[in-house]
Amino acid sequence: MDLATIIGILLGIGAIIVTILLGSGLGLFIDIPSIMIVFGGTLAATFVAYPLKEVLGIIKVTMRLFIFKIEKPEDIIANLVEISNKARKGGLLSIESDIKNASDPYLAKALQMTVDGVKTGDIAAIMQSKMALAKKNLKSGSDLYASMGSFAPAFGMVGTLIGLVQMLANLDDPSSIGPKMAVAMITTFYGAILANLFFIPMSGKLKIRCDEEISNMNIIYEGVISIREGEHPRLMEDKLSVYLGPNHTPSEE
Incomplete structure (x- = not known):
């Protein structure tokens, strides 16, 4: 379980609620028509922009x-060695x-x-074809959330204009001018919250997930090719250690 995602969302929601309660009640920030235009509009635009399956x-x-x-890169390398x-x-x-x-189907198939x-x-x-397909599938989720992050504020403005x-x-x-102006601004508020607390950060987190998984697949790819070619295990470990960063020192035999 990713505690960082949960903590971030709870902190964000908590900060917003506390700020609201310090100045007014929560009821002032709840408006059903505004919710409908922002949520409904964002979802509708997403259906238009992406295939139904995605x-x-x-x-x-x-x-x-x-x-x-996800398995640690150093554990994958140790297993390959x-x-x-x-x-x-x-x-x-x-x-x-x-x-x-092998718990990883990609590794099992390669072996x-x-x-x-x-x-x-x-x-x-x-292996490269499988890696490319995996990268495409992982990236599509990130792109979808990024698009929703741009749609939400736009429909917030639409609701404000209405x-x-x-x-x-x-x-x-x-x-009636004051109350109606307040309601008009709430849709912009909803759009900003959805985009900046949920959709855009989620897109960024999915990009990190994608990079981690593809990096692991690259390690497996290069490791299996080395095994197939009969390279010395130490040479293979040296080659794969670049994925662990500059501070890593390969183990001594």
Whole structure:
């Protein structure tokens, strides 16, 4: 579970509620027509901009923001080094047990092709294709939330304009100008909150998730190709350690 996402949302909502309560009641900031135009308009624009399948998949994408588990790069490298050592000593067939124990389907498929004697070029092509597809699927969720982050403020302004038109149409009643102006501004408030507390930050978090997963897939890709080519495990570890940053020092044998 990603506590940072949960903490951030709760802190944001809490700060807004406390600020409102210090100056007025929450009821002043609740307006059903404003909610309808901002939420409904944002959702409608998203349906227009994206295929139905991607929009309906927003629930699955959103779950990745809160429930997300990814293997540490150093653990992946350590596992690949262990497999490489085993393959170097006992041959490629000796790593069949590692295929069954692999929790990552991408790694399992790559190792299976290696054991089956598939040519290095073919393994590389298949793995790169799978990586490109995974990146596309991960990126689509981030792009969708980024678009919603631009739609929400726009429909907030639409709601404000509707409110202003309705207010100007009733200037003969001065006592209603204040309340109508307040309602007109609430839609802008809703749009800003949705965009800047939810949609845009969620898009950014999904981009980070995408980068992490693709980085891990790159480690597996390069590691399996090294194993297939029979490279020395130490050389492979040195090559893969670049994914751990400049402060990492490969282990000594």
